[in-house]
Amino acid sequence: MQPARGTHDLLPETARRFRHIEETALDVFGRYGFGEIRTPIFEFTEIFSRNVGDSTDIVTKEMYNFEDRGGESLTLRPEGTAPVVRAYYSNGMKKDLPLKVCYVSTPMFRYERPQKGRMRQHHQVGAEIFGIADPMAEVELLSMAFRFLTAIGVGQDLYVELNSLGDQTDRMRYREALLDYLRPHADKLSEDSKIRLERNPLRVLDSKAPEDIAIVSEAPQMHNYLSEESTKHFDAVKTGLDALGIKWKHNPNLVRGLDYYSHTVFEVHSDALGAQSQVLSGGRYNGLIGQMGGDDVPAIGFGSGMERLEALMPALPDLPRPIAIVAMGENARNAAIKVSEDLRAEGHTVAMPLEETSFKSQFKKADKANANWTIIIGEDEVEKGECGVKNMETGDQTTVPFGDVVAFVSKK
RNA sequence: GCGGGUGUAGCUCAGUGGUAGAGCACCAGUUUGUGGCACUGGGGGUCGUGGGUUCAAUCCCCAUCACUCGCCCCA
Numbered sequence: 001m002q003p004a005r006g007t008h009d010l011l012p013e014t015a016r017r018f019r020h021i022e023e024t025a026l027d028v029f030g031r032y033g034f035g036e037i038r039t040p041i042f043e044f045t046e047i048f049s050r051n052v053g054d055s056t057d058i059v060t061k062e063m064y065n066f067e068d069r070g071g072e073s074l075t076l077r078p079e080g081t082a083p084v085v086r087a088y089y090s091n092g093m094k095k096d097l098p099l100k101v102c103y104v105s106t107p108m109f110r111y112e113r114p115q116k117g118r119m120r121q122h123h124q125v126g127a128e129i130f131g132i133a134d135p136m137a138e139v140e141l142l143s144m145a146f147r148f149l150t151a152i153g154v155g156q157d158l159y160v161e162l163n164s165l166g167d168q169t170d171r172m173r174y175r176e177a178l179l180d181y182l183r184p185h186a187d188k189l190s191e192d193s194k195i196r197l198e199r200n201p202l203r204v205l206d207s208k209a210p211e212d213i214a215i216v217s218e219a220p221q222m223h224n225y226l227s228e229e230s231t232k233h234f235d236a237v238k239t240g241l242d243a244l245g246i247k248w249k250h251n252p253n254l255v256r257g258l259d260y261y262s263h264t265v266f267e268v269h270s271d272a273l274g275a276q277s278q279v280l281s282g283g284r285y286n287g288l289i290g291q292m293g294g295d296d297v298p299a300i301g302f303g304s305g306m307e308r309l310e311a312l313m314p315a316l317p318d319l320p321r322p323i324a325i326v327a328m329g330e331n332a333r334n335a336a337i338k339v340s341e342d343l344r345a346e347g348h349t350v351a352m353p354l355e356e357t358s359f360k361s362q363f364k365k366a367d368k369a370n371a372n373w374t375i376i377i378g379e380d381e382v383e384k385g386e387c388g389v390k391n392m393e394t395g396d397q398t399t400v401p402f403g404d405v406v407a408f409v410s411k412k
Numbered sequence: 413g414c415g416g417g418u419g420u421a422g423c424u425c426a427g428u429g430g431u432a433g434a435g436c437a438c439c440a441g442u443u444u445g446u447g448g449c450a451c452u453g454g455g456g457g458u459c460g461u462g463g464g465u466u467c468a469a470u471c472c473c474c475a476u477c478a479c480u481c482g483c484c485c486c487a
């Protein structure tokens with residue numbers, strides 16, 4: 001019996017780690033004024049196909065599409081930004097600008113070949129700011145991202161790559177220059193890049209094929225084609241990050257796979273993850289909101305993969321140790337469950353044996369549960385109105401009246 | 413979608429052309445009401461699945477599925 005390919009179950013130990021990521025994200029993002037948003041798990045297919053980009057891999061080969069009984073084409077959400085923009089329009093949120101929203105533990109679906117750090121269902125935390133064109137939005141957003149990453153304990157092993165794609169005019173101008181340069185070398189490019197040349201030439205820039213890297217190293221660079229205004233914007237982002245002590249590296253070949261980005265794009269990587277090293281990425285998408293519904297609203301956001309964060313995260317502190325109960329005989333077990341409930345009412349974690357097994361077996365379970373105290377109740381104890389209380393570290397055992405047990409273990 | 417590796421007990425792995433083993437884990441006993449140590453015993457596996465070769469396949473061949481590493485791409 002296997003789960004569907006590219007999916008997995010989160011068992012309690014790991015689920016706890018995921019919950020810690022969620023809670024930390026909501027706490028940190030909340031300090032920046034972000035409210036949580038939860039959008040549906042599926043959308044009309046066109047929400048993604050029209051906005052993520054027709055030539056992107058996500059749209060052309062990775063979407064989970066299906067038709068419902070009414071004949072509508074629906075798609076399991078492959079990314080987080082387009083649904084949030086749709087929700088902005090659906091709920092008339094123009095009045096709420098500037099808007100800061102975030103999402104946590106949001107399942108994303110992409111039909112890809114699974115490998116380390118890549119699942120067909122994965123989960124992201126993310127944040128979006130609508131309505132701010134000022135580069136201060138980039139600075140605050142990235143600072144928040146690092147505060148979050150640091151809070152979950154993964155901040156120190158990461159590096160940020162940064163680039164600017166300029167506005168649409170800049171990009172078209174650069175695209176032409178790049179094509180002029182690459183076309184004469186077309187036959188020397190990798191097979192993949194020959195296709196990229198036609199579909200999305202900027203993607204040739206971040207190819208990993210050695211033959212491409214050699215050609216790209218001589219290629220014209222984006223930053224030389226940015227308008228004065230775009231350059232100023234990018235400079236402001238960089239100086240803002242420097243002022244906060246956030247280390248970044250300009251990667252002129254950083255392009256990103258989604259079509260909606262403009263100006264600043266960024267990726268945060270870890271060397272500890274193997275081939276899928278991105279843990280957080282995003283950028284500005286000033287044109288997208290206008291393209292979807294007409295409001296010309298600048299925006300920026302990021303997404304971060306929780307499975308990858310979880311893989312990097314250090315061990316969580318241990319759960320509080322339980323108090324175990326050992327009981328035998330009907331009267332004793334009835335007294336025992338009363339004691340266990342009294343203890344839980346005081347906030348203790350209690351391991352009450354729900355089946356009657358031998359004392360030895362119950363003690364073994366108490367030991368395995370890492371109990372610090374074990375409360376022993378047999379028929380003798382019920383008759384005397386007291387129970388045994390054993391310290392599992394020292395092995396010392398004393399007798400305490402039933403009425404005093406909660407107070408006894410609570411004060412220690 | 414492409415290329416490499418792997419698939420035997422809950423876990424980590426041995427193993428042989430004649431229908432399977434270890435360690436750990438689990439359960440029980442040694443201790444007729446007491447854990448951690450030790451010893452003893454026990455439960456548990458269609459040897460991923462389907463087909464082929466063979467008197468006989470867990471082992472050889474083919475296919476398939478899954479996992480895994482990488483490519484593409486992405487979180």
